[in-house]
Amino acid sequence: MTRTFTTLLAGTALGLVASAASADTLRLLTWGSYAPDKVIEMFEAENPDIDVEVTFSNNEEMIAKLRATGGSGYDLAQPSHDRIFSAQQEYNIYKPLDLSQIDTSVMAGNLLDGVKANTTIDGEVYAVPHQWGTSGIMANMKEAPDVTGWNDLCDPKYQGRTSMRLRRTILLGTAFGMGMNPFELYGDKDAYQDMLDQVTEKLIACKANIKTYWTGGDDLQGLMMSGEVVVSETWDSTAFKIYNENPDIVFVPPETGALAWIDTFAIPRGGENDDAAYKWINFVLRPEIVTLMSNSTGAIAAVPNGIELLPDDKRAAVAAAFDEDDLANLKFFANIPAGLEDMEGLALERIKAAQ
Amino acid sequence: MRSDAARLSLFLLMAPFALWIGLLIVLPQIGIGYVSLREKVGPGEYTFGLGNYLDFLGEPIYWNTLLRTAWMSILVTILALLIGFPIAYYIAKIARARSKAALFLLCLVPLWVSDLVRAFGWIVLLRETGLVSGLLQGTGLIGEPVELLYNDVTVVIGLVYTVVLFMIVPLVSTLDGMDDAMLEAGYNLGGSRFTVFRRIILPYAMPGIVAGCIITFMLAAGSYLTPILLGGKNSSWFTEQIYSQFITRYNWEAGATFGVLLLGFTSLVVWLGLKLTGQSLATTVAKE
Numbered sequence: 001m002t003r004t005f006t007t008l009l010a011g012t013a014l015g016l017v018a019s020a021a022s023a024d025t026l027r028l029l030t031w032g033s034y035a036p037d038k039v040i041e042m043f044e045a046e047n048p049d050i051d052v053e054v055t056f057s058n059n060e061e062m063i064a065k066l067r068a069t070g071g072s073g074y075d076l077a078q079p080s081h082d083r084i085f086s087a088q089q090e091y092n093i094y095k096p097l098d099l100s101q102i103d104t105s106v107m108a109g110n111l112l113d114g115v116k117a118n119t120t121i122d123g124e125v126y127a128v129p130h131q132w133g134t135s136g137i138m139a140n141m142k143e144a145p146d147v148t149g150w151n152d153l154c155d156p157k158y159q160g161r162t163s164m165r166l167r168r169t170i171l172l173g174t175a176f177g178m179g180m181n182p183f184e185l186y187g188d189k190d191a192y193q194d195m196l197d198q199v200t201e202k203l204i205a206c207k208a209n210i211k212t213y214w215t216g217g218d219d220l221q222g223l224m225m226s227g228e229v230v231v232s233e234t235w236d237s238t239a240f241k242i243y244n245e246n247p248d249i250v251f252v253p254p255e256t257g258a259l260a261w262i263d264t265f266a267i268p269r270g271g272e273n274d275d276a277a278y279k280w281i282n283f284v285l286r287p288e289i290v291t292l293m294s295n296s297t298g299a300i301a302a303v304p305n306g307i308e309l310l311p312d313d314k315r316a317a318v319a320a321a322f323d324e325d326d327l328a329n330l331k332f333f334a335n336i337p338a339g340l341e342d343m344e345g346l347a348l349e350r351i352k353a354a355q
Numbered sequence: 356m357r358s359d360a361a362r363l364s365l366f367l368l369m370a371p372f373a374l375w376i377g378l379l380i381v382l383p384q385i386g387i388g389y390v391s392l393r394e395k396v397g398p399g400e401y402t403f404g405l406g407n408y409l410d411f412l413g414e415p416i417y418w419n420t421l422l423r424t425a426w427m428s429i430l431v432t433i434l435a436l437l438i439g440f441p442i443a444y445y446i447a448k449i450a451r452a453r454s455k456a457a458l459f460l461l462c463l464v465p466l467w468v469s470d471l472v473r474a475f476g477w478i479v480l481l482r483e484t485g486l487v488s489g490l491l492q493g494t495g496l497i498g499e500p501v502e503l504l505y506n507d508v509t510v511v512i513g514l515v516y517t518v519v520l521f522m523i524v525p526l527v528s529t530l531d532g533m534d535d536a537m538l539e540a541g542y543n544l545g546g547s548r549f550t551v552f553r554r555i556i557l558p559y560a561m562p563g564i565v566a567g568c569i570i571t572f573m574l575a576a577g578s579y580l581t582p583i584l585l586g587g588k589n590s591s592w593f594t595e596q597i598y599s600q601f602i603t604r605y606n607w608e609a610g611a612t613f614g615v616l617l618l619g620f621t622s623l624v625v626w627l628g629l630k631l632t633g634q635s636l637a638t639t640v641a642k643e
Binding site: 060061063064067087090091160167207210211212213215226227228341342345346348349350352353354355 | 414416417419420482483484502504505583587588589591596599600601602603604605606
């Protein structure tokens with residue numbers, strides 16, 4: 001009985017091992033549009049011995065997946081820059097980067113320095129930047145020409161015609177809209193809770209004004225394109241996509257500053273093919289690939305002239321949205337200290353459950 | 356020798372099933388129970404205790420959502436029974452043999468489409484710029500576009516649509532076995548339609564009703580996609596909170612606790628239901 005059972009188990013285990021990736025596979029854990037087929041084809045043509053396998057995900061799922069496996073199963077991950085420090089501290093899921101293998105000279109200096117500063121633990125750097133973009137407001141200029149910032153989402157003028165995503169970004173944006181700076185409160189849990197309480201109250205009072213909470217880019221696109229929603233919180237890349245189809249709908253950087261995120265390259269602790277990972281990093285930052293990539297993602301590459309390297313239609317959308325002051329006023333997400341996400345999570349659940 | 360061979364073949368037959376139950380159901384459940392007892396005290400530090408369960412009790416949002424989910428799932432079960440029973444009765448007793456198979460097939464067709472697509476179907480129909488709203492405007496019944504999506508009614512409709520089949524199938528198979536002579540005898544003895552229904556059909560169908568109710572209730576309480584896609588800004592669903600604990604807050608301990616609580620609570624509701632209707636699992640689901 002036991003012998004047979006052991007044999008069965010051993011057989012199953014063998015089967016699993018045999019199907020696991022061989023050394024010349026690059027297993028990429030990234031965002032929906034961050035590995036366009038064209039780019040993968042070009043990469044594989046240049047490196048015939050490497051197969052690229054892509055898993056699409058988002059910040060939270062990337063961390064959850066890597067945590068579940070102790071950092072193995074993938075060779076390269078692309079979480080946002082503010083999601084690395086505490087995840088690494090708590091779950092130890094990444095390994096330090098070997099910066100000598102990465103051509104950092106092609107990256108925009110300020111973004112590289114920012115990401116390095118955010119992701120250095122014990123003198124080791126865990127991530128370098130890939131693409132960046134912002135979160136802000138999107139408005140249909142025909143219906144809502146006066147929109148300037150986060151507070152307009154709760155303006156009774158647009159009763160039943162606004163939308164937001166019920167995640168931490170809206171908490172931060174609303175706090176800025178109310179004249180507070182959440183990033184300055186990161187060190188003081190009591191003050192942060194106090195800020196969260198005020199934001200929660202405001203967003204609960206705002207619920208009647210909102211049509212629904214959107215959950216993904218496609219969802220939001222449907223709501224805006226159909227005209228059911230005229231003002232919404234948005235990722236700029238989603239807004240740029242919509243602008244190409246309906247130029248009345250533009251991205252509005254909030255007057256308090258659009259919230260900026262940087263998606264990075266980070267190598268999971270159990271990654272088995274670092275060489276291929278470094279090759280991919282250097283490959284996708286080449287100017288000709290940057291354009292292909294930005295065309296697919298709608299985000300801006302973290303290279304010195306990232307905006308100029310955007311495809312024409314995207315560049316027009318960015319030009320319609322940002323002027324120099326807006327770009328100077330960007331608020332980059334700061335590292336989230338451990339424990340704060342629990343407080344934010346509870347605030348979000350309070351808002352969702354309120355009637 | 357012969358008994359050895361028989362034993363071996365039985366063992367070989369049962370092995371995949373035992374592995375499936377063991378590896379995919381029993382072990383993960385034990386794991387979830389274990390994680391739910393782990394309390395987080397600091398980054399990477401844990402102790403054992405009931406802290407996660409106390410947190411659940413101390414936060415009204417959580418148990419309100421659990422009760423709400425249970426209550427709406429019961430409502431869905433009752434509606435599915437009310438809608439499913441006449442359909443099942445028609446298929447089992449009234450339809451002729453040939454149309455019977457066709458009708459049954461028609462009931463199965465929606466299952467060929469994934470949950471996600473079915474939910475999007477409802478979205479296309481019910482959204483403000485959707486078909487129903489457009490139709491109502493076209494006929495002049497309403498002047499302004501009307502939003503039918505994003506509320507509890509929509510969630511209930513969507514869930515009933517998703518689970519009603521799981522009510523119909525056990526009902527049909529139970530009612531199929533009922534001898535028509537029993538109904539005739541009932542009428543011959545002077546019973547009215549209602550009496551025949553109450554004293555003959557209902558008791559006979561009881562095992563099917565209970566089995567159907569258990570399945571639909573469990574499916575509704577455990578569903579994730581439909582409430583999220585069709586639900587409004589106020590409609591929290593318990594599975595959604597489990598997801599957010601695991602994925603967006605990395606709080607596996609609380610997520611596991613919620614999972615155990617959902618399983619325990621739904622089991623309790625099923626047990627109560629069985630007690631109240633005077634049935635037992637042995638006489639319904641496990642009936643020969």
